[in-house]
Amino acid sequence: MIEVKCPLCEADVEVPDVDGHYECPECKDVFEYEGLKPKSTRPLTNFIILFFVIWGSAMILGLLGFGEWGGTGGT
Ligand SMILES: [Zn+2]
Numbered sequence: 001m002i003e004v005k006c007p008l009c010e011a012d013v014e015v016p017d018v019d020g021h022y023e024c025p026e027c028k029d030v031f032e033y034e035g036l037k038p039k040s041t042r043p044l045t046n047f048i049i050l051f052f053v054i055w056g057s058a059m060i061l062g063l064l065g066f067g068e069w070g071g072t073g074g075t
Contacts, residue, residue, distance in 0.1 A: 001014045001015065001016060001017070002014070002015060002016075002017045002036075004033060006024040006026060006027065006029075006031055007031050008024060008027050008029050008031055009024060009026050009027040009029075011024060011025070011026035011027070013025065013026070013031075015033050017035060017036065018033075018035060019033060019034055019035040020032075020033060021033070
């Protein structure tokens with residue numbers, strides 16, 4: 001069981017920790033309980049992914065750049 005606030009009258013209502021519709025004992029109205037939502041992806045993870053994407057792109061551009069430089073030194 002978990003305690004939630006009724007969105008209609010803000011009374012504390014105990015519901016099973018399962019998604020569904022429950023009747024509020026205070027206002028006798030039915031409200032929807034969506035359960036515990038999983039935490040959204042951390043910003044840090046997105047930052048690390050972005051870092052590797054930029055780093056990988058820079059490496060590829062750098063390798064292409066070195067390839068061009070190597071071809072211009074001949075006699
Ligand atoms: Zn209520």
